[in-house]
Every structure is written in C-alpha cells, then in structure tokens.
Amino acid sequence: AQSVTQLDSQVPVFEEAPVELRCNYSSSVSVYLFWYVQYPNQGLQLLLKYLSGSTLVKGINGFEAEFNKSQTSFHLRKPSVHISDTAEYFCAVRGRSGSARQLTFGSGTQLTVLP
Amino acid sequence: DAGVTQSPTHLIKTRGQQVTLRCSPKSGHDTVSWYQQALGQGPQFIFQYYEEEERQRGNFPDRFSGHQFPNYSSELNVNALLLGDSALYLCASSLTVNTEAFFGQGTRLTVV
Numbered sequence: 482a483q484s485v486t487q488l489d490s491q492v493p494v495f496e497e498a499p500v501e502l503r504c505n506y507s508s509s510v511s512v513y514l515f516w517y518v519q520y521p522n523q524g525l526q527l528l529l530k531y532l533s534g535s536t537l538v539k540g541i542n543g544f545e546a547e548f549n550k551s552q553t554s555f556h557l558r559k560p561s562v563h564i565s566d567t568a569e570y571f572c573a574v575r576g577r578s579g580s581a582r583q584l585t586f587g588s589g590t591q592l593t594v595l596p
Numbered sequence: 597d598a599g600v601t602q603s604p605t606h607l608i609k610t611r612g613q614q615v616t617l618r619c620s621p622k623s624g625h626d627t628v629s630w631y632q633q634a635l636g637q638g639p640q641f642i643f644q645y646y647e648e649e650e651r652q653r654g655n656f657p658d659r660f661s662g663h664q665f666p667n668y669s670s671e672l673n674v675n676a677l678l679l680g681d682s683a684l685y686l687c688a689s690s691l692t693v694n695t696e697a698f699f700g701q702g703t704r705l706t707v708v
Contacts, residue, residue, distance in 0.1 A: 485638075517699075524600075524686055524699040525639070571638050583629065583652055584688075584697060586638030 483508040483574050487587035494562055495595050502557040502590045504572030512574040514555045515584070516546055519569045528570075531555065542566070567594045598623070600689050600700035608706045609677050617672040617703045621689030628670040629697060630662060631686040639686055645670055646692075674705075682707045 488503040506512065513532050517525040529540025536548040546557045555572060572587045601620045609615050621628050627646045631639035641654035645664035659675045668689075674681055684704050688697040 522701075524701045525688075526699070527696065530696065573638075583641040583644060583654065584631075584639070585641070588638045589636075 483585040485572050485574055485585055485587035487572055487590050489590050491591045493593045493595060496564055497561050499560050500562050502570050504555045504587060506553050506574045508574060511577045513577060514548060515573040516557050517571045517573060562594045564594050566592060568592060600687055600698050602687050602700040602703050604703060606704045608708060611677055611679060611707055613677050614675045615677060615705060617685050619670045619687030619700060621668050622698050625689035625691055626668050627690045627692055628664060629688045630672045633684040633686055677707045679707050
C-alpha cells in the first residue's frame with residue numbers, strides 16, 4: 482500500500498519569491514514519483530517525474546524537485562514564482578510493478594502567488 | 597493530437613439515477629484509468645482498463661463499473677447515484693500500464 486502526505490494545504494507567497502511545496506510518501510514497494518498541477522476547472526498536467534538516476538529532476542515552468550529516499554520525500558521548488566503559477570499542486574506515487582501501479586495522490590497544496 | 601477527451605464536461609443527475617461518462621484516450625494509448633476527485637481532495641483511483649479488461653481496481657463499490665472498447669475508448673458507469681458521488685471524474689490514458697499518464701479535463705458530476 483502507498484500513501485502520500487502533502488504537509489501544507491495552502492501556501493501563499495509573493496511574486497518573484499522562492500517557494501517549496503512539501504511531499505512525503507510511504508510505500509512497501511519501490512515507487513516512481515510525480516508532481517502534477519491543476520488549474521481551476523481543468524485536468525491534471527504533469528510538471529515533473531522521478532523514475533531513476535539523478536535525484537534532482539527538472540520539470541516544466543522552471544520547477545524542480547529532489548528525491549530523498551532516506552527521508553521518503555519529494556519536495557517541489559521554484560526559485561522565483563509568477564502570478565501564473567497560482568494553482569493546485571498534487572504529489573503522486575506509483576509502484577514500479579505488480580498491483581501497485583495506479584497513481585496514489587496527496588490531498589494537494591494550493592499555491593497562491595500574491596502581487 | 598487532441599489529447600485525452602472526456603464527455604460530457606458537466607452533468608446533473610438525481611439521487612438513485614444511473615450515469616455514463618465517456619473517455620477517448622490520447623492517440624496511440626491503449627490503457628485507460630479513471631479517478632474520482634471530490635472537492636478539495638486529491639484524485640482517488642477507481643479502476644484501470646487494458647486490452648478491454650479491468651486490470652486493477654481501487655476501493656470503490658460495485659456500483660462503479662466500466663468498459664473499454666476495441667478502439668481503446670472507455671466508459672465509466674455509476675448506478676444508484678448517491679449525493680456523495682458528486683465529484684470531478686478524471687480519465688487518464690497511457691501508452692501501456694507502465695508509462696506516464698495523461699489526463700483529460702474531467703467530467704463534473706453533480707448529484708442532487
């Protein structure tokens with residue numbers, strides 16, 4: 482079984498400031514890790530993913546995330562946010578094989594960028 | 597490429613009725629998964645279809661059923677609707693069961 486905890490339900494930040502959205506996961510099997518973004522009244526768009534290799538992964542729109550296996554974390558960061566980054570962000574995990582291959586999502590973090 | 601398309605975008609049903617939601621996967625994708633996203637929550641996995649068979653299922657009652665057609669499109673059926681079934685229903689497609697999932701815009705179901 483897998484679970485994902487997003488530690489902050491809402492994160493307000495001023496434009497051009499850095500931001501970190503926190504994600505911790507629990508799993509009995511090896512997993513892939515994902516961050517998705519959801520704009521109002523839309524579906525989910527993949528920001529970035531960790532499959533293997535370098536623990537620092539870069540995604541679209543200037544976002545990056547670091548996989549920390551010992552702390553079972555996959556925090557999302559951006560050095561300078563824009564108003565257009567205001568959206569809901571979801572961390573998700575998926576098992577690498579067997580019956581655990583469906584995506585398990587966290588409850589989301591609402592990022593609000595203030596002018 | 598049209599991406600993943602879902603229909604309808606919105607619908608309102610009465611408690612006890614039945615509903616069918618439709619999904620056309622991204623071109624070339626053969627695997628379809630369905631998710632339920634209640635207001636203010638993350639998506640919850642309902643089930644996944646591959647080669648016209650249900651391959652995995654989440655913790656949802658038998659009122660939720662599905663189908664995949666030979667052209668890989670899929671339907672989600674919900675019987676005996678409850679008020680708690682009100683949610684955004686998301687369809688995701690992938691090239692195989694092991695690859696990246698692409699999501700549609702969703703169907704907003706309201707049960708009154």
